[in-house]
Amino acid sequence: MVSRRSFIKSSMVAGLAPGLLHAQTADRHNDATVLVVDGDCADTRHFTRQCRLHRLEINDSIELVETLAQGGQARLFGLTRDSSYFIVASMSALHGYRLTYHGVHDFRDGQCRHQLRGEPDAMNALVANLPPAGALWTCALAEALPRLGNTQKAALIDTQCQAASATARRGHLVSWCVERV
Amino acid sequence: MKASASPAQPIDAANGKRALDALRTALGKDWVFAAGDQALDAYRDDYALAPHGDTRPWAAVAPGNLKQIQKVLEIARRYKLALWPLSTGRNLGYGGAAARQAGALMLDLKRMKRIIEVNERAAYAVVEPGVSYLDLAARLRKLGGRLWVDSTGSPWGGPLGNFLERGVGYTPYGQHSDTQCGLQVVLADGTVVDTASGIKARTDNLYRYSHGAWVDGLFNQSNFGIVTRIGVQLMPAPAGYRPYLVTVDAEENLQALLDALRPLSLEGLLPGRPTLMTLPRAAAYGATRAQYQTGAGPLRAQAHSRLMAEQARGYWNLYGAFYGAEALLDVHVRELQNALRAVPGARLHFADTRADDAAFKCRAALMGGAPSMDEYKTLDWVGAGAHLDFTAVLPFDGDVAQSASEAARELCHAHGFDDCAEFQLEPRALRLEIRLIFEREVVAQQRAAHAAVSALAARFVSLGHGSPRAHLAFMDDTAASYRWSDDALAHASAAIKDVLDAQGVLAPGKSALWPGRHSGRRK
Numbered sequence: 001m002v003s004r005r006s007f008i009k010s011s012m013v014a015g016l017a018p019g020l021l022h023a024q025t026a027d028r029h030n031d032a033t034v035l036v037v038d039g040d041c042a043d044t045r046h047f048t049r050q051c052r053l054h055r056l057e058i059n060d061s062i063e064l065v066e067t068l069a070q071g072g073q074a075r076l077f078g079l080t081r082d083s084s085y086f087i088v089a090s091m092s093a094l095h096g097y098r099l100t101y102h103g104v105h106d107f108r109d110g111q112c113r114h115q116l117r118g119e120p121d122a123m124n125a126l127v128a129n130l131p132p133a134g135a136l137w138t139c140a141l142a143e144a145l146p147r148l149g150n151t152q153k154a155a156l157i158d159t160q161c162q163a164a165s166a167t168a169r170r171g172h173l174v175s176w177c178v179e180r181v
Numbered sequence: 182m183k184a185s186a187s188p189a190q191p192i193d194a195a196n197g198k199r200a201l202d203a204l205r206t207a208l209g210k211d212w213v214f215a216a217g218d219q220a221l222d223a224y225r226d227d228y229a230l231a232p233h234g235d236t237r238p239w240a241a242v243a244p245g246n247l248k249q250i251q252k253v254l255e256i257a258r259r260y261k262l263a264l265w266p267l268s269t270g271r272n273l274g275y276g277g278a279a280a281r282q283a284g285a286l287m288l289d290l291k292r293m294k295r296i297i298e299v300n301e302r303a304a305y306a307v308v309e310p311g312v313s314y315l316d317l318a319a320r321l322r323k324l325g326g327r328l329w330v331d332s333t334g335s336p337w338g339g340p341l342g343n344f345l346e347r348g349v350g351y352t353p354y355g356q357h358s359d360t361q362c363g364l365q366v367v368l369a370d371g372t373v374v375d376t377a378s379g380i381k382a383r384t385d386n387l388y389r390y391s392h393g394a395w396v397d398g399l400f401n402q403s404n405f406g407i408v409t410r411i412g413v414q415l416m417p418a419p420a421g422y423r424p425y426l427v428t429v430d431a432e433e434n435l436q437a438l439l440d441a442l443r444p445l446s447l448e449g450l451l452p453g454r455p456t457l458m459t460l461p462r463a464a465a466y467g468a469t470r471a472q473y474q475t476g477a478g479p480l481r482a483q484a485h486s487r488l489m490a491e492q493a494r495g496y497w498n499l500y501g502a503f504y505g506a507e508a509l510l511d512v513h514v515r516e517l518q519n520a521l522r523a524v525p526g527a528r529l530h531f532a533d534t535r536a537d538d539a540a541f542k543c544r545a546a547l548m549g550g551a552p553s554m555d556e557y558k559t560l561d562w563v564g565a566g567a568h569l570d571f572t573a574v575l576p577f578d579g580d581v582a583q584s585a586s587e588a589a590r591e592l593c594h595a596h597g598f599d600d601c602a603e604f605q606l607e608p609r610a611l612r613l614e615i616r617l618i619f620e621r622e623v624v625a626q627q628r629a630a631h632a633a634v635s636a637l638a639a640r641f642v643s644l645g646h647g648s649p650r651a652h653l654a655f656m657d658d659t660a661a662s663y664r665w666s667d668d669a670l671a672h673a674s675a676a677i678k679d680v681l682d683a684q685g686v687l688a689p690g691k692s693a694l695w696p697g698r699h700s701g702r703r704k
Contacts, residue, residue, distance in 0.1 A: 003211075004211035004212065061315055061336060061552055061553065061554045062315055062318055062319050062322060062551075062552065065315045065316070065319060066319055081558065081561045082560070082561055082564060082565045082566065083557040083558045083559075083560050083561050083566070084558075086557060086560075087554050087557055090337070091337065104565075106564070107471075108475075171469045171470075171471030171472070171564050172469065172471075172561070172564035172565065174565075
């Protein structure tokens with residue numbers, strides 16, 4: 001039976017309105033954390049290799065739906081193209097997940113601009129590590145994302161670094177985390 | 182074209198409170214969402230088109246069954262509310278979950294998501310409005326995968342809503358108007374109609390007609406009733422399946438290609454719904470425009486050449502599939518090869534050489550009865566993308582299609598967009614879908630997309646091509662293009678509306694069907 005609460009969440013096309021929400025009951029244990037894999041870009045593949053977590057393939061929509069319906073995952077995160085994020089965020093909303101972190105990684109004119117929105121301390125730590133990492137920014141991200149804390153309040157942080165990146169020409173990637181509320 | 186949202190019939194505060202109280206009594210307070218409730222944020226056009234204006238609803242309700250819908254209708258009639266029914270609300274290129282005008286009471290049917298029946302022997306399913314293609318495909322997979330679901334490129338939408346919006350899929354069952362088998366409809370006065378059978382016969386959902394007038398089409402793209410159940414024919418998994426791609430390099434050879442394909446199409450030798458994409462449309466599945474060109478404006482010839490070389494595409498890319506036993510597949514392929522001899526530069530490709538073709542993977546999945554969300558990857562073309570679509574119907578004629586394609590490209594380019602179009606091949610007609618892909622947070626691009634669709638609509642009317650579906654913002658103007666014989670079609674529709682929904686409570690303005698109490702808006 002669908003509850004009022006999950007119904008409300010299911011109605012949102014979450015990917016298009018990244019309002020962050022405090023995740024009250026998220027389980028921090030890695031077993032309950034799932035990495036959503038978008039393997040079509042070099043940077044996203046590199047990111048995936050850095051994260052030793054249970055994986056879910058974005059390209060199998062039915063598996064995604066079934067996994068979400070089974071429950072048990074406290075959080076999902078990924079570094080993906082915008083469309084993959086849009087799909088996961090919207091589908092996971094059907095099962096009571098809400099966005100708790102959202103980052104935009106925009107490559108233009110040899111620079112990578114990172115716009116990060118999430119828990120302030122975590123964002124500050126991430127920002128301190130991203131620019132020095134340069135081309136290996138995906139490593140810094142892979143290390144930080146599974147450790148994100150709950151979002152009591154969100155900060156928006158804007159930074160940039162040299163975009164010596166394998167996917168620099170693609171233009172636009174997003175990192176994100178959704179948690180069961 | 183003018184902005185077309187305006188407030189629905191207003192309700193005063195005292196009556197509004199009484200109506201909400203009545204709705205809460207009927208449905209339970211959990212399923213009534215009023216001003217200030219976060220749930221109302223869901224009922225908007227997520228690919229907001231700046232000129233379309235405010236379409237915020239007055240309130241929303243989520244009934245769980247037929248009886249509750251009847252109660253809501255009773256209350257809507259009593260308070261003269263404007264009810265806007267929606268099923269999954271995922272028709273994102275045409276307005277999503279938004280209503281036609283502000284102030285509506287959204288009738289959200291997503292809670293009704295039962296797969297009532299899957300009949301494997303007779304190959305059909307009966308589903309409620311909230312069932313998505315993904316839900317249905319998951320059920321069929323659990324049952325062993327002997328039946329395919331024919332999904333659109335947006336499978337979180339569902340069979341019921343897709344049929345009602347005249348949507349299509351890509352297998353031989355892709356003409357959804359032809360594969361629906363029975364509707365359950367609640368009329369505005371609360372009467373429940375079962376179109377397949379009035380006597381609950383043993384052929385319910387097997388044979389779509391009862392006796393006398395066949396009324397199913399009345400509920401398609403209209404506001405004459407609330408469809409609460411649909412029978413959907415399902416395709417038995419064939420003995421074999423072979424997806425293919427035909428590429429043609431030169432843009433000007435569209436005419437030759439379509440004229441070569443027309444005889445095959447008429448003979449039923451191009452099963453399913455082959456889709457002929459322009460270069461940018463096909464490329465967008467697996468690339469971004471930033472990889473090929475920076476800065477504003479449509480892709481230049483140099484970028485086209487690079488795309489064609491690096492992705493082994495033509496300007497024209499036809500994705501199709503054959504179905505049946507191996508020997509039959511070989512015959513089909515030979516027929517296609519013979520036809521393509523008349524087309525300069527045409528090349529035929531199969532899966533073994535298209536492993537890196539993201540468009541091929543997506544289309545092969547859809548044509549093979551497997552829902553795929555990969556169509557959304559085309560929005561990555563511009564980063565954080567959204568889209569607005571314009572669709573026209575043309576005769577299956579190469580000369581006509583060549584002219585239409587050139588007009589579409591000229592207008593897309595004039596508004597700063599790439600030529601992201603596709604022809605969907607039907608036996609005798611072509612559905613030309615022109616997709617404006619824009620950065621969804623950039624208001625200037627929203628406005629440009631809106632202006633482009635206005636220009637496309639005007640040009641295609643002048644060329645004599647109708648549009649079979651329209652975004653909420655363009656429904657009135659689209660309907661106004663069908664004005665033959667002193668608006669006889671509009672008058673006939675209005676007469677039916679007045680009989681079936683005398684108080685005009687159902688979806689005022691849907692597909693430009695305005696009830697009598699909005700008579701000023703009737704054409």
